[in-house]
Amino acid sequence: MWIKLATFAFAAAIVAAGADIHGTIIIDRKLSRHNVTATVGMYQRGVAVELGADGETDPLAFERSHVAVYLEGGPKSPATEFPRVSIEQRDRRFVPDLVVIPAGATIAFPNFDPIFHNVFSLSKAKSFDLGNYREGQSRLVTFPTPGLVAVYCHLHSNMAASIVVSPSRWAERVDRDGIFSLKDIPAGTYTVVAWHKTAGTFRKTVIIGEKDTAVSFTLPYAEPSDEHIAHR
Amino acid sequence: MRFATRTFLSSCIPFAVLLAISFWAIRASVMNTVRDGLRASVRDNQVALANERARNEGRNRKLLAGIGENPSLKAGLQLLAAEGSANEQAHNTVQDQLSEICDSLNFDFIMVSGQRGAPLAAVVRYAGGFAPVNLSRLRPPEQGFFSVDGRLYEVTSVPINEADAQVATLTVGGIFDISQLGVPAVLMHKGAVIATQTRDLAPAQIEHALAGCSSAADCELRIQDQRYLSLPLGRPAGAGDDGYALRSLQNVDAASAPLQTVLRKLFLVAGFIALAAMLGITALSSRTIARPLVDVVKHLRLSAATGELPEFPENPGGAQEIRDLTQGFNNAAKAVRESRERLTRAYVQFVGSLAQALDARDAYTAGHSRRVSEYSCAIAKAMSLSEDDLEIIRVGGLLHDLGKIGISDLVLQKPGRLTPEETELIQQHPVIGKRILENVQGLEAYLGIVELHHENLDGTGYPHGLKGEDTPLHARIVKVADAYDAMTSDRPYRRGKSHADAIAVLRSAAGSEMDPLVVEAFALLGDQRKQLAALAGSQSLRSLSEAVGETTATLEVVEREQEAS
Numbered sequence A: 001m002w003i004k005l006a007t008f009a010f011a012a013a014i015v016a017a018g019a020d021i022h023g024t025i026i027i028d029r030k031l032s033r034h035n036v037t038a039t040v041g042m043y044q045r046g047v048a049v050e051l052g053a054d055g056e057t058d059p060l061a062f063e064r065s066h067v068a069v070y071l072e073g074g075p076k077s078p079a080t081e082f083p084r085v086s087i088e089q090r091d092r093r094f095v096p097d098l099v100v101i102p103a104g105a106t107i108a109f110p111n112f113d114p115i116f117h118n119v120f121s122l123s124k125a126k127s128f129d130l131g132n133y134r135e136g137q138s139r140l141v142t143f144p145t146p147g148l149v150a151v152y153c154h155l156h157s158n159m160a161a162s163i164v165v166s167p168s169r170w171a172e173r174v175d176r177d178g179i180f181s182l183k184d185i186p187a188g189t190y191t192v193v194a195w196h197k198t199a200g201t202f203r204k205t206v207i208i209g210e211k212d213t214a215v216s217f218t219l220p221y222a223e224p225s226d227e228h229i230a231h232r
Numbered sequence B: 001m002r003f004a005t006r007t008f009l010s011s012c013i014p015f016a017v018l019l020a021i022s023f024w025a026i027r028a029s030v031m032n033t034v035r036d037g038l039r040a041s042v043r044d045n046q047v048a049l050a051n052e053r054a055r056n057e058g059r060n061r062k063l064l065a066g067i068g069e070n071p072s073l074k075a076g077l078q079l080l081a082a083e084g085s086a087n088e089q090a091h092n093t094v095q096d097q098l099s100e101i102c103d104s105l106n107f108d109f110i111m112v113s114g115q116r117g118a119p120l121a122a123v124v125r126y127a128g129g130f131a132p133v134n135l136s137r138l139r140p141p142e143q144g145f146f147s148v149d150g151r152l153y154e155v156t157s158v159p160i161n162e163a164d165a166q167v168a169t170l171t172v173g174g175i176f177d178i179s180q181l182g183v184p185a186v187l188m189h190k191g192a193v194i195a196t197q198t199r200d201l202a203p204a205q206i207e208h209a210l211a212g213c214s215s216a217a218d219c220e221l222r223i224q225d226q227r228y229l230s231l232p233l234g235r236p237a238g239a240g241d242d243g244y245a246l247r248s249l250q251n252v253d254a255a256s257a258p259l260q261t262v263l264r265k266l267f268l269v270a271g272f273i274a275l276a277a278m279l280g281i282t283a284l285s286s287r288t289i290a291r292p293l294v295d296v297v298k299h300l301r302l303s304a305a306t307g308e309l310p311e312f313p314e315n316p317g318g319a320q321e322i323r324d325l326t327q328g329f330n331n332a333a334k335a336v337r338e339s340r341e342r343l344t345r346a347y348v349q350f351v352g353s354l355a356q357a358l359d360a361r362d363a364y365t366a367g368h369s370r371r372v373s374e375y376s377c378a379i380a381k382a383m384s385l386s387e388d389d390l391e392i393i394r395v396g397g398l399l400h401d402l403g404k405i406g407i408s409d410l411v412l413q414k415p416g417r418l419t420p421e422e423t424e425l426i427q428q429h430p431v432i433g434k435r436i437l438e439n440v441q442g443l444e445a446y447l448g449i450v451e452l453h454h455e456n457l458d459g460t461g462y463p464h465g466l467k468g469e470d471t472p473l474h475a476r477i478v479k480v481a482d483a484y485d486a487m488t489s490d491r492p493y494r495r496g497k498s499h500a501d502a503i504a505v506l507r508s509a510a511g512s513e514m515d516p517l518v519v520e521a522f523a524l525l526g527d528q529r530k531q532l533a534a535l536a537g538s539q540s541l542r543s544l545s546e547a548v549g550e551t552t553a554t555l556e557v558v559e560r561e562q563e564a565s
Helices: A002-015 A059-064 B003-068 B071-083 B088-105 B203-210 B252-306 B320-361 B368-382 B387-399 B402-406 B420-426 B429-438 B444-452 B473-488 B499-509 B516-525 B528-534 B538-548 B552-564
Strands: A019-027 A067-072 A088-090 A093-095 A098-102 A105-108 A117-122 A127-133 A140-143 A147-153 A160-166 A171-173 A179-185 A188-196 A200-208 A213-219 B109-113 B119-126 B129-132 B144-148 B151-162 B165-175 B185-189 B192-196 B219-223 B226-230 B244-248
Touching: A019 A059, A019 A067, A019 A188, A019 A200, A067 A098, A067 A160, A067 A179, A098 A105, A098 A171, A127 B071, A171 A179, A179 A188, A188 A213, A200 A213, B003 B151, B003 B165, B003 B226, B003 B244, B003 B252, B071 B088, B071 B119, B071 B151, B071 B165, B088 B109, B088 B119, B088 B129, B088 B165, B109 B151, B144 B244, B185 B203, B192 B203, B203 B219, B226 B244, B226 B252, B252 B320, B320 B368, B320 B387, B320 B402, B368 B387, B368 B473, B368 B516, B387 B444, B387 B473, B402 B429, B429 B444, B444 B473, B473 B499, B473 B516, B499 B516
Parallel strands: A019 A213, A098 A160
Antiparallel strands: A019 A179, A067 A171, A067 A188, A088 A093, A105 A140, A117 A127, A117 A147, A147 A160, A188 A200, B109 B119, B109 B165, B119 B129, B144 B151, B151 B165, B185 B192, B185 B244, B219 B226
């Protein structure tokens, strides 16, 4: 996905070369109650381990990597530039559980579990119900409207994924270190939006000139904007 | 048995029996009370537990009703309905959902069944995971116990409803662990023990004991001489009879055993103390009661040993009855003494009268009997005979010629020689004397002298011709004295011999007629007649009286009678 995004950024730079936004997401405490379940056999359910409790996964890195960043106010991406993105169902979970796409993109939902799944969403930006489908089958969904889409499974109430549909083509999932960069942005006034499932939506207005700009978000202390969208 | 012992036993035994019975009764009643109390508390406990189980059951059903509303499971059931239960993935999906529920709610068994009760999917927990169950033979009850692969589950069911219609049933449960019940219990299936907590009892014993118990009622039973209380546990109303019965089985005796042990010890100690105190008190009182009587008896024993009649002090102390007793003894002793004196007096008078009657017949032989008696006594004394022998010889000497009473005066007082017939008559007198005296009580001892004082040592005497020692010594002594007096007495037809002549005659007859020892003893005494002359008359009678123990007053009477004659 990162390669695809890079390609996408590179293409954009050709159209209108501009400055970059380099940003940092700072999270100093755990926000999710996400549990990591050891991946074992179909009926061999291991003991659920709270995130971080096993010492292997950095809970703050997990939180940082679950932040989506995008720009409001930029031009829309052309249809041919849409990346191919998929959300897989593996071990009764959506992998990945956070996807950032520009509006108009399509996401595939392939089932890799030996059991049925029934993926659906009731979100305003896009509501759909893919019905029951078995292992090896997949469904495609296009998201034309910017907004947040919460995805669930009828059969497994603990499965959940989030899709951030960006109005612009500058949209990115932050990496584990909290670093993001939106490249080749034409000069103008934009709003940088950072979204975290539990912390909410955070906005900062930036004026892009010829030079690169640095933006930093500290979650969850930044004042949530009025446009904070409560999902579901 | 001694009086003190008797008193002790007769007061101690009933006392001890009463004490033992009352202690036993009190102990039994206390034990029963304790046991009943414990049984009541055990029963309350078990009833509370049964109620608690029933309440928990209700609460669980409410909680489980929430699981029945699980939308994911409903979706899974819809999927299964849509795809058909033959679809393996759809089946797996539902099994997976069941595992999820089982895991999160910590059940050991979970099953969904369709509208007609046919199982759709079921999962059991095993070491560290879950496994699907072969549905073909799975028929768990809606509620109660059932067994899968040798493991016993206690399950309960909730409906899964969609729009007021029940589309399926969810049955969940855990492995039934009887030790988790918190009360000794036994699980029966169709009369057979499946699980029990009372390991010291064989299942067969429990089955046998519980066979008579109604499945729904309390039951008291007896196993191995121990009382058990059994109550049905957690049998919800309306549950179908699947053959399972869970009952408590509490040993009431064991529950009350520690208390009973303490009580038993307490009663034992108290009983022993009471018994010991009772024994002590009884022993003391029996001694106190018996002491005066024992004193009296001791006094009587002493009297018996000495031959004296008892004479008690006027007031020996002790009870009135003892005083009466000693007084009675004193009176009786006095009466006996007086009557003995009277008897002795009468006896002496009788003997004296007999001797007098004999002597009175023949003036020439007057005093003969008295003298023979005196001489005989002298010989006996010289021969160191006992006082008793002396007494016999004295009286025997007085009576020796009594038989002459039965012989005609013509023969007896004939001055000339006697014809052989007359001699024969005379010789009858020892036998006649014997016949007279043998019917008088108390004179038996003198019969020998009367009958045999004419026997000779060589067997030539009369009446029997006894030889040597066959004639008693008494008779032999009297014979010597008789012969001496006959020889030394004057007769109408001759003068009496001198002492020396008489002794010479006696010595010549010694060995043939006379006993030589007696003759020698008599000869050593010297001339007895002089001594007798000094003691003449009343003096000789006095010594006679002394011999028979007569008092002076009686003696005087006798003397007067004698003088009068």
